[in-house]
Amino acid sequence: MLNIPVLRWGKPYESLEKDEVLHFSTGEPVASVSQANGGIIQRDMRKAQKARDILRDFSCSELIGLIKKSADLYLNATLPLGDGQQSPDDFVYQQSSTTGLPEHMCRANMAKNSFVLENMHTILDALTRGLDLDILTRGYGVESRGVVMSYQAQTPVLGAVLPSNSPGVHTLWLPAIPLQLGLVLKPGPQEPWTPYRMASAFAEAGIPREVFSIYPGGPEAGAALLSSCDRSMIFGGTATVENYKGNPSVQAHGPGFSKILLGDDVVDDWEKYIDLIAESIYINSGRGCINCSGVWASRHTKEIAQALAERIGPVEALPPTDPKAGLAAFTVDGMAAAVWGMIEADLKEAGVTDMTEPFGARLVEQERCAYLRPTIVHCESPENAIAKKEYMFPFSTVVQCPQDEMLKKIGPTLVCSGITENEMLIKALSDATHIDRLNIGAIPTSKLNWLQPHEGNIIDFLFRSRAYQVTDDRLAALKS
């Protein structure tokens, strides 16, 4: 069994408190992970500026080069991990064994992270709208029109309180190092794997170890991280998001409530989009905030729901090693049963139909874990309680709603794919402030263009654009 220490600015620290991370189906310990107490984090954060100072000794482009090198190491190399070594296959096995995610999905997430590292230059170029990255290093510079501009870092480090159940989120913190900001991570209890492997890949690529810290721990560690980093992100449920609403230091990522809206102009051809809709619901076991949890149309909703149920309703729970496995296990005791209980309660409402019922029981309980099979629910009205619900498995409602009422009724939506050619509807969708990422046309909600910002531009979160005035002499010197 691997022993994984806390990393305090790159230095391993073995705690007297350890958490055994267990295999989700056998219960065998996979790793013993040292736990950090909150005070350690608060004390270490007093030295956070040093991480930025060290990174500012490199140029952004040098760091991007090292990040690119780490992309390959992360994907292909055997890297040090705790008191052992970890090959890519070990990583896939370990991540799958503790999170319940099928191995092929772990591999796909690995490739996704590596892709983002590999293409960091292009991604940062898009997110900064082509800004000369030296301006971020210095905090000021001159743009091509000859005007002085300033982007001031709001923090020496980016903190992140990461989840256990969605390895896809790691792409969000990857830009920190090339932006010359240190990294302070609290991994999810079941998913220490990505942060540690990434840190190992960074170090092997030549990024100084002193610029990252990893603090596994309980809720106290998460609270300490959030209170001691000037900018951090957290992943959680609606309550977490509400908790940090309006807090400029915390970017809270919660449920996506992502949706597909079919315009009246295309809905009669709904069959053309069924594969796209099914993919949006089912891919990555429906765990992501970008997975579709609601399909909205004014008519044909019953047929759409029926077709989706036929497509994904028969999917069975398969072992994580099976390349055909499409479902992730619920590894927390009782959680799947509790989720199914909530769904069952909502299904009692008039006008609500479980279209997947004919394909057998949805809740599959095994000795140490449980699965929920894909579930499609038809709602005759947006007012049905279940219409806007979202769960961590392939679950979606198909909601009958007149087109002109959709935007008023859909509620907050992270990704909206509006399938329509109707310019009035497109304009309304473009103006809707409760939609974050907008796809116009037949684009799955789960298809992300990495050159687009996700839930707010990380550059705006980490840097502040502000006035910066200099004398004419100084301006001339800056231009030269």
Next chain:
Amino acid sequence: MSSTETNAADLQTLQTQARERLDAHAYEMVQWHFHESTGCPFWLEKKADLKFDPLSEIKNYDDIQKFPLFEDDWLRGGPASRWIPKALEGKPTYIFETGGTTGIPKSRVVIEDHWIDYENFSETLPDKYFPKGANWLMLGPSGPRRLRLAVEHLCQHRGGICFCIDLDPRWVVKLIKKGWMEHLEEYKKHTIDQAITVLTADHDIRCMFTTPKLLDSLALALEERGTSIREIGITGIFSGGTEFTPQWTRYAVEELLGGSPEEGGVYMTPTYGNTLMGLACSKPVTPEENYKISYYAPQPRAVTEVVSFDDPSQLVGYDETGRVKLTTLTKELFVPGFLERDEGERERPFETYPWDGVSGVRPFHETASATTVGVY
């Protein structure tokens, strides 16, 4: 006989003597609490519901098992005077509360128990680090809490003056439950500001009571001002709470206090206690034992046992895990077997405390998620 065998024999003798003291004390306390001339209205009334006569049938500590488990809900609401033993009527009486964030708090009347408990505890403090005559800071909860007055008495008993701060733990619990983390942070700062004001006002404070969270915050705040716990003059810290884990203790010793008492000059002693029990002391905590913390109740005035989760009448084996059961046997309070909201491992007797102890104390796993820990 080898020295090991001699030590074992000595320990056995000490255990036997302690047990005899406990049996005699248990008998005496039951006589006191259930006799019409001395008992309190609550127990005299309860006597009628019992299926046995405590005056004739409780002869030693084990017989106390005949009582049903104590329900702390009995402590909610008035009249508080129903808990005052007749023999103590008319004496100045304190009322101390626990909980109380919502609803009616549990309350306990006290006359002199908190003085006695803390005077006994005082005997365990090393004078080198808790000098007689030194002034103290009570960096803990204020309001209707036993701890607040008990620490002040401890300090006065040792010849010093105790400086206090304002800290309302009920408001802190509300802030946590409401998710008002910014307010929580500000309230913590307000608390620490008060402490630093006192510590930097030439009051020559050498000792303090505090909780792990507040010690952490105080140390950080002092370091931000370019000083430290030691540099500000503190040499002895008395602290307590279930957050007192081995890892936290190690962190505190290594990073907040500059090392062991010999190296850093600051001695910290963990304790475990509450309004019902008084104060359990810790066996010396050392790096050699991985900062393991074992508590021993102040027998015979209070007894802690580690009992089976399924059957609270059964002790678990040594080193095994169970729930902490408390029995309080003072002239002011009789608590025959109360299941604490904590669990831990049963520890062996040793020379200083020749009776069972409990280590690894943490919130009882079945109620832990519903408990708001780390109030102050």
